[in-house]
Amino acid sequence: MSRSVNAVASRRRRKKILSVARGYFGARSKVYTVAKNAVEKGWTHAFRDRRNKKRSFRRLWIARINAGARVHGLSYSRLIHLLAEKDVNLNRKVLADLALNHPESFAAVINHVK
DSSP: OOOOOOHHHHHHHHHHHHHHTTTOSGGGTTSHHHHHHHHHHHHHHHHHHHHHHHHHHHHHHHHHHHHHHHHTTOOHHHHHHHHHHTTOOOOHHHHHHHHHHOHHHHHHHHHHHO
């Protein structure tokens, strides 16, 4: 009895990895085993960095809010405390946008909580 190999499925599996690796440098886009390692490493970084992106954006928002608050004589932590006391439900993303793009609105928020 002849040996049965599912060439269609294995070729499809290899083509899938090589198509994901298009644009990679050298053997990373040509040789299946090297491409597979490169793609898996890329997926690992993508998974990790989707979470890290949330951290880095939060840090950026806090820095922008702090800079905007210090213009008005407040620190970031004091501003957040006053916002919580006055029950103003603006998240850091919105506050950072106000501080950067709409300073008069940000000033109004600060005057409301002072």
